[in-house]
Amino acid sequence: MSSRPALPGPAYRRLSVEKRRGQLIATALRLFAHNAPEDVSLDDVARAAGVSRPLVYRYFPGGKQQLYEAALHSAATDLELCFAMPAAGPLSDRLARGLDRYLAFVVEHDEGFAALLKGGSVVETSSTTAIVDGVRRVAAQQVFTHLQAPSPGPRLAMAVRTWITAVEAASLIWLDEDRERPVEDLRDWLVDQLLLQLASTAARDEETARAVLVAAATEEPGGRIDTLILRMRGVFEIFGSAASLGSLDELDSLESSES
Missing domain, CATH: 1.10.10.60 (Homeodomain-like)
Incomplete structure (x- = not known):
């Protein structure tokens, strides 16, 4: 056989x-x-x-x-390149392109991205934490370069670094709770967040004001900045009316009388 x-x-x-x-x-x-x-x-x-x-x-x-x-080093290399691009064209468009790359990574790596940023993994160590922090520092430095402020002072640095943290947090929330929202909508909201954060900081900090003026010179009429200003103008008018009237009830009465 x-x-x-x-x-x-x-x-x-x-x-x-x-x-x-x-x-x-x-x-x-x-x-x-x-x-x-x-x-x-x-x-x-x-x-x-x-x-x-x-x-x-x-x-x-x-x-x-x-x-x-x-593997984490390999992923970090991809993330570190997100905002590395030629300093040409409107700053807001550059930010959008960088976020497109970042969010594409988030979508592709899904649970791995969440586990990485949430921590608590049995393989999390000081080395892995340093890798993640390195990505954050590189991303912030790339934004500083686009703002033509490679060595920012404390207020401008805080504005950008807190935005990087907000991008991470928003990405995690979107993965966990808001997947029905188009990722392009998340991207545009995050661009607006940085622009508004820079504007708010510029009102209190001369260095940030100079960076905003440099960035504003790159924007185009009718572009993202103009669109954001038009949207926010109505919101601030409501804030101002409510503050001067002292109550939302009186504001409702005013709006009713105007209609």
Whole structure:
């Protein structure tokens, strides 16, 4: 009785050290993108990459933690490039293009992005926190460059850095609670947030006022800034009327008499 020949296993491709390492990082990043880091094992990575677990250890002897940090570095490189673009055209359009890149990353990496920023992962360490903080610093520095203020003072720096934090928070809320809202609407709202934050800071800080004047010179008539001003003018008129009248009831009465 002849024995059946063994079925061939998946073809194993020999790759250079650099290409194999890159393949394992890319595979891990795809898995971390759609699962919390603690839910991804080295066996999962090996299986998805079509290699053995010992081979994964050969390239990442530090195990899952080392592989996670390598994948995180790869993701950080993509994020750091979001706002890196030629300083040409309206500032508001540049911000929108940068946010398009950022939000595309958020959509693609979904659960992994949320796990990364929310923290609490079993693989979160001072090293991973430093990687994430580095992305924030690079993104802020790119915005400062677009504002032609590469070494900003404390108030301008606070305005931009708090906006970076708001972008992260809004992205997480959108992922968790607001997916029906078009991502383009989220992008435009975030652009408006920075423009208004800069305007508010400029009213109190000379350096920010100079940066706003430089940025305003790049804008086009009828563009994003003009549209924002028209929308906000009506809102501030309501604020001013309500403040002078002292109550919303009186404001309602005024609006009724005018209609």
